[in-house]
Amino acid sequence: MYTFHVLSLPHTVASTEYVSCAYTQKVVKFCKMMKDRGHTVYLYAHENSTAVCDRLIPVTNDQVLIDTYGEYDWRHNQFKHNVSDNAQKTFNANTIKALKDTKSAGDFLLCFWGYGHKEVADAHQDLISVEPGIGYHTGLFAPYRVFESYSVRDIAYERMKWGNPGWYDSIIPNYFDPTDFEYREEKEDYFLYLGRLVEIKGIHIAIQATQRAGVKLKIAGQGDYERDFGKVPEHVEIVGFADAEKRKSLMAGAKALFVPSYYVEPFGGVMVEAFFSGTPVISSDWGSFAENNLHGKTGYRCRTMEQFVWATKNIENIKPQNCREWAENFSLESIALMYEEFFQMVKLAQTPEGWYSENPEREELNWMIKKYPGK
DSSP, rough: OOEEEEOOTTTTTTGGTTTOHHHHHHHHHHHHHHHTTTOOOEEEEETOOOOOOOOEEEEEOOHHHHHHHHOTTTTTTTOOOOOSSSSHHHHHHHHHHHHHHHHTOOOOEETTTTTGGGGHHHHOTEEEEEEEEEESSSSSOOOOEEESSSHHHHHHHHHTSSSSTTTOOOEEOOOEEEEEGGOOOSSOOOEEEEESSSSGGTTTHHHHOOOOOHEEEEEEESSOOOHHHHHTTTTEEEEOOHHHHHHHHHHOOSSSSSEEEEESSSSHHHHHHHHHTOOOEEEEEEETTTHHHOOOOTTEEESHHHHHHHHTTTHHHHHHHHHHHHGGBBBEEEEEEEHHHHHHHHHHHTSSGGOOOOTTTTOEEETTOOOTTOO
């Protein structure tokens, strides 16, 4: 069993209330996933955090956030943050101090906010620093790294100008608690867009495709549609910020989820949330979608408006059961095994034999095997 010192985000609270922040939810679910497996989890986070752990070490609070960002509605607007701001500096300073009393040499230090946590890692070099959920392309610093998709890893290699891959650089997708979702085969009469209300997420593609197909679209997420895009089309309903329960209901009832991101999506966790709900996904055809949206099985990957419209009109070809079966590959139970294999590799790397270390307890090498729907 391992001891993990989990560093949360300086500008949020590690709780399910912050469901719109993917990195915060990584922290929350990682803590539960590893504590359920019997590992020791220390969480360094906002004092109101509710993530499951052996011990919460409060290193920030509401007053720090107000002093840094003022009082604003993060449910409606996007989160404010900067790796050089007061919230980040306070978080790091308090964490560096707290670790002196909680750590043992050789424990894992998990830097979920990437470069924002480098100061902490530099101050505690007797710990094994890991960036455990990389969805960014630059600023990587830890000696051990976990990327959330192959596409984000390869882009990071190029932007960081790394000539050769690292043997310990692993691909472990995002992870989800199946109990957070409602599986439903009978769908309601609408399609869904759930995400930030910004052009780069392809919101206008979802609107245009559903309009051409003659179907209804519900839009949920952070942002002000009328301010940024103008009048709401007649076939569109703006439902605003979706908390955990509202998100659960919207996902379960939708005929399909649109995720037509313009950019190379590092992962797109909303896609897997839809799969757990038995809801197909209509996505663009790059980034993690090419890895995780099984074309013709869990949804469709599209490149032209004609394809998006066809996918919308023919979404009944996708079986909800296939979506749910594929989603099980991303459950806490499944992904925990991948992380344990990774941490075991890293621990063995600390021995005198290093990369050549043997594992006499190995009985299988199944950590990257996925189960495909219908098999």
